[in-house]
Amino acid sequence: MASLLIKNGRVVTADSDSVCDVLIDGEIIVAIGRNLTESADQVIDAGSKLVLPGGIDPHVHLDMPFMGTFSSDTHETGTRAALHGGTTTVIDFVLQKQGHSLREALTEWQGRATGTAVGDYSFHMAVTDFNEQTRAEIAEMVAEGITSFKAFMAYKGALMIDDAQLVGLMQEVKKHGALVTVHATNGDMIDTLVAQHRAQGKLSPLYHYLSQPEVTEAEASGRFTDIANYTGVNAYIVHLTCEGALNQVREATRRNQRVFVETCIQYLLLDASLYEQDFEGAKYVMSPPLRQKKDQETLWAGINQGLVQVVGTDHCPFLWEQKQLGKHDFSKIPNGHPAIEHRMELLFSEGVSKGRISLQRFVAVTATNAAKIFGMFPRKGTISIGADADLVIIDPQRQHTISAATHHMNVDYSAYEGWELTGKIETVVLRGQVAIREGQAQVEKGYGQFIRRGPTIF
Numbered sequence: 001m002a003s004l005l006i007k008n009g010r011v012v013t014a015d016s017d018s019v020c021d022v023l024i025d026g027e028i029i030v031a032i033g034r035n036l037t038e039s040a041d042q043v044i045d046a047g048s049k050l051v052l053p054g055g056i057d058p059h060v061h062l063d064m065p066f067m068g069t070f071s072s073d074t075h076e077t078g079t080r081a082a083l084h085g086g087t088t089t090v091i092d093f094v095l096q097k098q099g100h101s102l103r104e105a106l107t108e109w110q111g112r113a114t115g116t117a118v119g120d121y122s123f124h125m126a127v128t129d130f131n132e133q134t135r136a137e138i139a140e141m142v143a144e145g146i147t148s149f150k151a152f153m154a155y156k157g158a159l160m161i162d163d164a165q166l167v168g169l170m171q172e173v174k175k176h177g178a179l180v181t182v183h184a185t186n187g188d189m190i191d192t193l194v195a196q197h198r199a200q201g202k203l204s205p206l207y208h209y210l211s212q213p214e215v216t217e218a219e220a221s222g223r224f225t226d227i228a229n230y231t232g233v234n235a236y237i238v239h240l241t242c243e244g245a246l247n248q249v250r251e252a253t254r255r256n257q258r259v260f261v262e263t264c265i266q267y268l269l270l271d272a273s274l275y276e277q278d279f280e281g282a283k284y285v286m287s288p289p290l291r292q293k294k295d296q297e298t299l300w301a302g303i304n305q306g307l308v309q310v311v312g313t314d315h316c317p318f319l320w321e322q323k324q325l326g327k328h329d330f331s332k333i334p335n336g337h338p339a340i341e342h343r344m345e346l347l348f349s350e351g352v353s354k355g356r357i358s359l360q361r362f363v364a365v366t367a368t369n370a371a372k373i374f375g376m377f378p379r380k381g382t383i384s385i386g387a388d389a390d391l392v393i394i395d396p397q398r399q400h401t402i403s404a405a406t407h408h409m410n411v412d413y414s415a416y417e418g419w420e421l422t423g424k425i426e427t428v429v430l431r432g433q434v435a436i437r438e439g440q441a442q443v444e445k446g447y448g449q450f451i452r453r454g455p456t457i458f
């Protein structure tokens with residue numbers, strides 16, 4: 001087993017910050033301390049740079065069948081792009097087909113990811129048809145190390161479950177000590193607004209935004225939170241975007257309920273003015289849509305208040321050609337946004353470098369909290385003896401510019417084209433292997449491992 005010594009870095013975790021060395025033997029961190037004297041097969045001098053836990057992005061859609069097409073990053077291209085941006089583990093969504101079993105869906109996704117992924121990955125199971133067979137399969141999935149179950153309150157006829165199914169799902173998941181995650185928007189209301197806009201000939205991307213006003217998310221977030229409170233299940237809201245929805249969570253904390261909240265990098269940095277440009281706005285068609293500046297402020301504050309524990313991406317890229325499916329009708333534009341590669345550097349630059357969040361908070365929301373909530377801690381999400389050696393080395397002063405011409409995601413535009421960032425990820429280590437060195441991938445397709453998960457320990 002090869003060994004690696006990272007010397008003189010500023011090693012930062014969610015609750016510590018010190019200049020020291022990290023010794024790795026094989027895949028595991030075996031020593032952390034000042035001036036370690038052990039020799040190693042490879043030594044990296046990280047002097048004046050930051051050494052942080054490898055990122056965890058718990059919300060990605062790779063090679064996903066959706067809206068008549070497939071998201072354009074495979075498990076290979078998506079996890080490789082993630083590694084370039086310092087994300088060493090992703091959690092992808094398996095989608096049950098309505099009328100089919102969870103097992104069938106899992107087998108299909110395993111077929112796509114096994115031997116293909118470059119970085120580590122796990123799966124959430126999206127339950128799109130909760131019935132007696134599904135109920136019986138929940139325990140089986142937990143035994144496979146899949147301990148989070150996703151419900152969609154929107155996308156009727158494809159992914160959505162109704163409240164009766166949601167209650168049943170929560171009750172069953174609770175029995176197994178697992179977690180229910182939710183896409184919380186009111187699908188019926190959205191479908192009504194979409195139909196009204198289409199009937200009026202309002203077909204541009206702007207009407208995607210106008211069909212999903214803040215109330216559609218706030219209402220569903222409140223309903224989900226209330227039902228979760230009744231059932232007592234561990235609950236997590238994915239891609240929360242707005243003040244109204246976060247206020248529902250804030251309200252729930254008054255009755256001492258805990259609901260985990262994820263926002264995504266785009267909701268912190270981009271706003272709905274991007275829809276006011278003809279079809280170019282299709283690049284930003286995602287659900288929920290981008291919101292207002294006041295919502296961005298609420299989300300940044302929510303991170304610092306501890307109400308928002310995770311910043312993910314909801315990475316769901318579509319090529320520009322795929323976006324053309326909705327050229328004449330916004331409701332046919334494949335929903336999704338590419339960000340898997342730039343989540344960490346964007347948040348570092350806009351969050352840490354600009355003083356909005358601390359470095360410890362950055363580590364917590366990009367890695368540690370997801371590891372704890374999704375049952376991977378302390379193997380993942382921190383730098384400690386016995387943990388997987390998943391590390392990123394960042395030069396905090398180095399400037400660089402985002403462009404589709406240089407990114408590694410399989411998508412032909414960038415939502416952040418031309419953004420100038422401060423702080424560059426230079427080296428990424430995954431389970432003891434240098435995976436990225438100065439922009440070059442050093443590990444092959446198939447290096448990524450499936451990570452079995454346990455219960456939430458937050």
Ligand SMILES: NC(=O)NCCC(=O)O
Nearest residue numbers: 183286287314316335336
């Ligand atoms: N978010 C989005 O627009 N696409 C992916 C599916 C989902 O997460 O709702």
Ligand SMILES: [Zn+2]
Nearest residue numbers: 183239287288
């Ligand atoms: Zn969603």
Ligand SMILES: [Zn+2]
Nearest residue numbers: 059061314316
């Ligand atoms: Zn998603």
